[in-house]
Amino acid sequence: METIIDKSLEELFEEKIANEIRIEPKDWMPEQYRKTLVRQISQHAHSEIVGMLPEGNWITRAPSLKRKAILLSKVQDEAGHGLYLYSAAETLGTSRDQMIADLHSGKAKYSSIFNYPTLSWADIGAIGWLVDGAAIMNQVPLIRTSYGPYARAMVRVCKEESFHQRQGFEIMMTLCNGAPAQKKMAQEAFNRWWWPTLMMFGPKDSESPNTEQSMRWKIKRFTNDELRQRFVDMMVPQAEFLGLTVPDKDLKWNEAKNGYDFGDVDWEEFWNVVKGNGPCNKDRINTRVKAHEEGAWVREAALAHAQKRVQREAAKNVA
Amino acid sequence: METIIDKSLEELFEEKIANEIRIEPKDWMPEQYRKTLVRQISQHAHSEIVGMLPEGNWITRAPSLKRKAILLSKVQDEAGHGLYLYSAAETLGTSRDQMIADLHSGKAKYSSIFNYPTLSWADIGAIGWLVDGAAIMNQVPLIRTSYGPYARAMVRVCKEESFHQRQGFEIMMTLCNGAPAQKKMAQEAFNRWWWPTLMMFGPKDSESPNTEQSMRWKIKRFTNDELRQRFVDMMVPQAEFLGLTVPDKDLKWNEAKNGYDFGDVDWEEFWNVVKGNGPCNKDRINTRVKAHEEGAWVREAALAHAQKRVQREAAKNVA
C-alpha cells in the first residue's frame, strides 16, 4: 500500500520537475533530493558567511571612505545572503543551529575559494571581479533551480552579486589606470586569484559524481566544465581590457571551438584545499567557531530575556 | 632589659646614619625605617615595571631598525632595574609576590608619570629626555642613600638612566632638526610632558609629610622643591638649544636667585592622578594584572617542573 502511494508521489514529483514546476516546502520530495538540497543550500549559506572574512579583512584598511563604505556594505550583503539561504534550507527541515554545528565540526563544506588569504587591497578588487563573477556564473542558473525557496533566494542574491562584481571590476580598473605600484598590485592579485577562481567550478565533469543526478533533478543546469569554459571566455577579454596578463602560458584562442583553450588547473591543490589543507582553512573555521563561542552568552541572554517577557505578559493576562 | 638593648641598637643605628655608614640587611633598624624603605624601593621597582608600558607602546612602531633596537633595549633595561629593585626590597623581608600583589590591588603606588599616554613617536624622545632626566635628578642622591642594597642598586640604575636620557635627547634633537612635521611633533610632545614631569618631584615641601623624617634618615637628600628648581634650571637651556618653547608663560630668569621663576603646577591634576584618576591609571594596572593572570599557568608549570626535578634527583641519590 505505502509503496504505491510513494510511487505516485514520486511520479508527481518527477512530473513537476519535467514540467519546470517549482517544488515547494510542503510538497513531497525524495529523501535524496532533500538531502542534496540541504547540503547544497547550506554549503552556499556557509560560503556567504565564511566569505565575509577574507573581504572583512580589509574593511579597516580600505583606502578611502567611499571604498570603506562600499566594502562594508558588500560584506553586509553577504551576511544577508547567508540569512536568506539559511532560511531557505530551514524550509527543508534542518535548523540553522544544526547547519552551523556541521560547519564548525567540518562536516559541512563551504566554497574553497575563501580558504585563500587577502594580502593586498587589490585582492578586494580581484575577489569582486573574479570570484563574484564565477559565483554569478554558478548561481544564475540556480534562479531556475527546481526548489522554490532556493530559486527565489537566488534572484535576490544574484542581483546583488552582479552589483558587487561591477564594484570589484571598478576597483581593478582604478588600480590598472593608476600609479605603477597600483597596477603591479592588481596584476599580483590577479596572479594569485585566477587559478583558485577556475577551481570554483568544481572538479572536472569526469570526476564529479553528483553532477548527473543534480542535472536530472534540475538542481544544477550546466556541468562544471561547461561553466568553467564560459567563465574563461568571458574573463579573458576583460583582463585584456584592464591590461592584465592572464597567468596561464597555455591560454590561446581556439577559432574552431569559438572559445579559449587554457591550461589545466592544479588538481592536487584543489583537492588539498577541499580536504582542509588550504592556506586558511584552519583560520577560517577557528574564526567562526570563536565568534560563535564568544557570542554564546549573548544568545543565551537574548533567549532568557525573551522568555521573561513572555512570562510577564502571561502573568499580566492572568491578573 | 629588652628596651635597653633596643635602645642601644637604635643608638648604633643612628650613629651609623650620622657617620654615613651604610645600613645592611642584617643590621638592626627601626621598624619605621624598614617600612619607609620597603614602600619607597617597591614603589620605585613598580615604577620601572609600569614604566615599560608607555614606551613599550612604540616598540612595534619605531621608525627605524636602529631606533627599534635602542628602544627595546631601553625598555628591557627597565625590566632589569625592576629586578634589582625588587631584590633590594626583598632584603628587607617582603617578597616580590607580596609587592606585586600590593601593586595590583592599588595599595602600592608607582610613579604617576606613567599614567600619561604616549601618543606620538616624539613622546619616546620626550620621556627619555624629560622623564628620565627628572628620574635621574631624583635618583642620583639615592646612590648615597643610607640603606646599602638600595644604594648599590641605584649605582647601576643611574648609570643606565643617564644613557637613556642621552638617547631621548638625541631623538628630540633629530626631530627638532628634521622636517617641520617632526619639529611640530616634538613641540607637541614637549607641551604634554613638561608639566607632568615637574610633578614627578612630588608635592610642594609644605605638603610633603614624609620628607622631614626621610631626610633625617638620609633616605632622601634634597626636598621636592629643591629638586624641581634644579630640574627647571637644567632643562630650560636644553629646550632653548632644541628650539622648543617651554609651555609656561610665567617662566622667567631670576637673576637674584640665579635660577628660573616658573608657573605653578596644576596640583588638582597632580592629586587626581595620584588618587588613580589619571588618563591611564586603569589601563596600566589592568594591563599588568592581565599579564600576571595570563602568566599564572606558566609560573605554576615552572614550579611544578622544578619540583619534579628535585624529586627525581633525590630518588636517584637514594637509589
Next chain:
Amino acid sequence: RAQLLDYTLQLADTSLILGHRLSEWCGHGPILEQDLAMANIALDLIGETRSLYQYAAELESQGRTEDDLAYLREAVEYKNPLLVEQPNGDFGDTVMRQFIFDGFHFFLLKDLQNSPDSGLAGIAAKSFKEASYHIKWSSEWIIRLGDGTEESKRRIQKSLENLWMYSGELFSMTHTEEQLSQAGLIPDYRTLQPQWEAHVGKVFAEATLEVPQNVFMQKGGKTGRHTEHLGYLLTELQYLQRAYPGLEW
C-alpha cells in the same frame, strides 16, 4: 568659521572612529542578525562622517578632500571624545559604548537640525533618522543583556563600570563649543545632558543595572589628548593612504 570648521571636524572624527570600531566586528558578531545590525550602524556613521568631512573641506577651502581629512592627520589632531576610541571588548562592551554614545548623538542631532548653519542642520536632519534607529537598537540590547541571564548581567554591569568614566566628556564643552553655543549655532550641551540622563536612567532601570556613583570623568579626546588605543586604530585606518600618498583608489 574657524570654529565651525573645528567643530565639524570633531563631529566627523567622532563618527569616523566609532564607525571604524563597529566595522571591526564585521564577520565576528555573536549572531548573524547582529552582525548585520552593527554593520548597518557603522555604515550610517561612515555616511555621516563623509558628509561632515565634505562640509569641513568646504569650510576650510584649502583643497583638502574628505579623505585627506580622514586619513592624513596625526593622532593628536583627531578630536573625538575618548569614549568612541575604546576597544570593542566583548559584545556587551560594544553595546554599552554605543548606548552611552547613541543618547548623546540622538539628542544632539535632534537640536542640531534647527541650527541656523544650514550645512550642519542638513547633515543633522539626515543622520537624526538613523540615530533614532541606533538608540533603539542599543537600548534594547542593554535591557536584554541586563535583564537576561546572570552572566549577561554581570558582564554588562562590568561594561558599564568600565565605560562610565568616558560619558562625562560628551557633555563637557570645549572653548569652541562654548562659543558656537553662545552664537546659537549649536545647542548648549547642558540642556542635552538632562534629556540624556533621563533616557539612560530609564533604560538602566529596566535593565536592572546600577549606575556607578562618584566616578571621576575622563576627558581629553576633544582636545586631542587621546588614549593609546587611538594610535593603533589609525595605523590600520591610514595604512594605504600613507603608503601611497596622493593616489586615486
Next chain:
Amino acid sequence: RAQLLDYTLQLADTSLILGHRLSEWCGHGPILEQDLAMANIALDLIGETRSLYQYAAELESQGRTEDDLAYLREAVEYKNPLLVEQPNGDFGDTVMRQFIFDGFHFFLLKDLQNSPDSGLAGIAAKSFKEASYHIKWSSEWIIRLGDGTEESKRRIQKSLENLWMYSGELFSMTHTEEQLSQAGLIPDYRTLQPQWEAHVGKVFAEATLEVPQNVFMQKGGKTGRHTEHLGYLLTELQYLQRAYPGLEW
C-alpha cells in the same frame, strides 16, 4: 648575485618578523625574567636583521638602506616563512614557535658560518652564538611546560598541534635556495632537517609531548604568499616610515 640578494632578504625578513613578534611581548610577559629573556632574543634577531639588510643593500647597490628594505615593501614582497608571522598567542604558543624556529636557525647558521660568501659567513658566525642561547632557552621551556602541570602540558601540546604545519616550510627549498645550495654557497636544507629532527625529537620526548602525525605542511611565505596576519603586523611596523617618507629619525 641576484639570488644571493634574494636569499639575504629572505633571511632578513625572517628575523625581522620574528623579532617583531617577540618584541610585542615587551611588558606583558608571564614572569619578569622571561620578559627580559624574550626582549633579549628579539634584540638579537633585530641585530641580525640589520646586518642582513645592510648586506642586502650592499649587494643590491641601488642606494636603498636597511630601513628602506625593512619598511617600504609590500606584504607580498616579504619572504619570511609563514611560521614566524603567526601571532604570539599565549606564552606556550610563542615558545613553541620559537622552538621550532630556533633549531632550524641554529643548524642553518652553524653551516652558514662556513659559506664561501664572506658576507653571509660573517653574519652567521656572529648570530650563531646568539642562536645557541636561543635554542637552549626555548628547549628548556618546552620541557618545563610539557613536563610541568596538566594544564601546561595540555596547552603546549595544543600549541604544537597548531604550529606544526608551519615547520615543513623551513626546510622546503625555493628555487633560489636550490641554486645557491648547488653552488655551495648555502647548505642543502635536506642535510639540516635530520639534525633538527633529532634535536626536536629529543626535547619533545623529554617534555613528554607527542609530535602530530601526517600533518599537511603549509608553505608560501618564502614565495610571498603569506597568511593574513602579516598585513596587520606591517601596518604597525611601517606606519611612521609610510607616514613621513624619506625623513631621518
